[in-house]
Amino acid sequence: MNKKIRDYTLTTLATFIMLIWILPLIWSVFVSLKSEIEVLAYPPNIFFEPTLNNFKDAIFGSLSIVSELGDSFLIATITTIFTLLLSIPAAYALARLNLFGKKKLGFYVLATQMIPPMGLVIPYYLILGKFGWLDTYHGMIIVYMTFSLPFAIWLMVSFMEDIPREMEEAAFLDKASRMKTLLYIILPQVKGGIAVTTIFTFMNAWNEFLFAVQLSGNKVRPVTIAMYNFVSVEQTLWAKLCAAALIAMIPVILIGIIGNNHIIKGLTLGAVKGGGRK
Amino acid sequence: MSKKGKIELKNINKYYGKVKVLDDVNLEIKPNEFFAFLGPSGCGKTTTLRILAGLEELDKGKILFDDLDITNTSPGSRDIAMVFQSYALYPHMTVFENIAFPLKMDNKVAKNKISDLVKQSASKVKIEHLLDRKPGQLSGGQQQRVALARAVVRQPKIFLLDEPLSNLDAKLRLETRVELKNLQKSLNVTTVYVTHDQEEAMTLANRMAVFLEGKIMQVGTPTEIFNNPKTLQVASFIGNPPMNLLEGEIMNNQLTISGVKIKNYEIKKDNFKKIIVGIRPGELNISNEGIPAKIYLIEQLGDSTIMNLIINDKIVKLKSTENKNFKENSQVFVNINSDKIYLFDPETGLRI
Numbered sequence: 001m002n003k004k005i006r007d008y009t010l011t012t013l014a015t016f017i018m019l020i021w022i023l024p025l026i027w028s029v030f031v032s033l034k035s036e037i038e039v040l041a042y043p044p045n046i047f048f049e050p051t052l053n054n055f056k057d058a059i060f061g062s063l064s065i066v067s068e069l070g071d072s073f074l075i076a077t078i079t080t081i082f083t084l085l086l087s088i089p090a091a092y093a094l095a096r097l098n099l100f101g102k103k104k105l106g107f108y109v110l111a112t113q114m115i116p117p118m119g120l121v122i123p124y125y126l127i128l129g130k131f132g133w134l135d136t137y138h139g140m141i142i143v144y145m146t147f148s149l150p151f152a153i154w155l156m157v158s159f160m161e162d163i164p165r166e167m168e169e170a171a172f173l174d175k176a177s178r179m180k181t182l183l184y185i186i187l188p189q190v191k192g193g194i195a196v197t198t199i200f201t202f203m204n205a206w207n208e209f210l211f212a213v214q215l216s217g218n219k220v221r222p223v224t225i226a227m228y229n230f231v232s233v234e235q236t237l238w239a240k241l242c243a244a245a246l247i248a249m250i251p252v253i254l255i256g257i258i259g260n261n262h263i264i265k266g267l268t269l270g271a272v273k274g275g276g277r278k
Numbered sequence: 279m280s281k282k283g284k285i286e287l288k289n290i291n292k293y294y295g296k297v298k299v300l301d302d303v304n305l306e307i308k309p310n311e312f313f314a315f316l317g318p319s320g321c322g323k324t325t326t327l328r329i330l331a332g333l334e335e336l337d338k339g340k341i342l343f344d345d346l347d348i349t350n351t352s353p354g355s356r357d358i359a360m361v362f363q364s365y366a367l368y369p370h371m372t373v374f375e376n377i378a379f380p381l382k383m384d385n386k387v388a389k390n391k392i393s394d395l396v397k398q399s400a401s402k403v404k405i406e407h408l409l410d411r412k413p414g415q416l417s418g419g420q421q422q423r424v425a426l427a428r429a430v431v432r433q434p435k436i437f438l439l440d441e442p443l444s445n446l447d448a449k450l451r452l453e454t455r456v457e458l459k460n461l462q463k464s465l466n467v468t469t470v471y472v473t474h475d476q477e478e479a480m481t482l483a484n485r486m487a488v489f490l491e492g493k494i495m496q497v498g499t500p501t502e503i504f505n506n507p508k509t510l511q512v513a514s515f516i517g518n519p520p521m522n523l524l525e526g527e528i529m530n531n532q533l534t535i536s537g538v539k540i541k542n543y544e545i546k547k548d549n550f551k552k553i554i555v556g557i558r559p560g561e562l563n564i565s566n567e568g569i570p571a572k573i574y575l576i577e578q579l580g581d582s583t584i585m586n587l588i589i590n591d592k593i594v595k596l597k598s599t600e601n602k603n604f605k606e607n608s609q610v611f612v613n614i615n616s617d618k619i620y621l622f623d624p625e626t627g628l629r630i
Contacts, residue, residue, distance in 0.1 A: 175380060
């Protein structure tokens, strides 16, 4: 009986919290289906005639966000690819080789995650400016990689440390080179880690706003900035803004759904270390 | 190519930090021999095996395979296969893929032959029906067979086994032991077998090396080592229950233990005030005269009895196949089979 009461309480609480989280999303969906005039009606109309015009405008109209979607896709994809290409060997080295100062390096990697991003905007602006990389694709990609790479390395190390050394030694004796061992023995066993790294890196690069708005915006326009298309001095086009925001959310939601299982595995990694994965 | 497989270790020294784990190990293993490294844990036997495999670098010394110096050769180029204590199967591959892996990595093996070779090797250890499974779906014994199949599939020159039976239950261990011996005979490959179980070493090996504290104490056939231990440490390590060690005295070519002269035993040796006398538990018997002892505890093993006796405040084990009705705490006399007495110098530990 006690358990039942507890279950009900927890479910109610969870529903309540979820509603708070999901409310802006629901509100966005409603607004995106209204006309701009309808949006500003006061008191708001509960019943209205839904229209898909805002979505059409956001894709095909003069304020189209398609090119921004392209930019974001390019930046997020390349950031993800390079993060994986660099973090996997780095993590393997940290997990396996007896490097001098390995432990300190591991801490440094984690420490970079502790700096608030706001404090980095101005230094990054100055650095990119000196190199002439402001408002460029490679500039944005490098900035995003400074965040994704430490996280990716740290995550991959914990996955790789789980693989017994003997597994690799067996592969060496089976005439596999270190590269082939990494490719055929290690990587297939850290698929979960790679999936989580991919999802997190892509999502963070896609969703990022602060650096995008400061370090790019004219030639390179990530989709988060595109939301400014709908805000001007005279008016804010709320309906189109919401439609654009919802469109921009689709890739993230898709990745979330596809990678759901892997994300859960990645997040609970510490809890099941050594036990769960086979 | 003629297949030989002679192994020579010359002055192998190995340190872990400042700890010396291998102290001047010298050894020659003949082609096609089943050779065991026997010793308690931490004695350096697994380290020596890993050095043979190339998984561990050595600080001093040389390794020769068929007179060829391979000290700095990579593990993959040594033409050896190894079965790890944990089996180290690749969990993401099926049994077939596991066994095929060394063939795929070897450029000399033709792709169309792989499947046949895998099946042959699997049939040698009777796991043909498991080829589609993943290691996680197999029992310990089956996993062990997969590890063996993966090792033999490449037909290596040298076969290394690191405590391969230690993760199996007692019954399976005995069965697998027999199969392992047969497998080695049929393959005719130099095999080095690491174990802490002397029974395994004695039954499997043609010859063996006893490791203690990073040194090889003695090399020989199992019977040689059992019957003719060169040092006190080897003598007390080999045999189950271990050899009894008593204090004795030699005066005028006559051995005395606990003030009792041992009959029919004459030695032409200098006088020794104090000497260690080793007697195997099976070479003692209870009789009407001899060394006085008290029965402390009797252990019944079914086919034999082990009596724990107290002689000179020390526990001495006596093993007997007869089952006489002795009572605990009773006083008896113990007789020694005088042909099977081992004498050791208490200072050096060497056999006298």
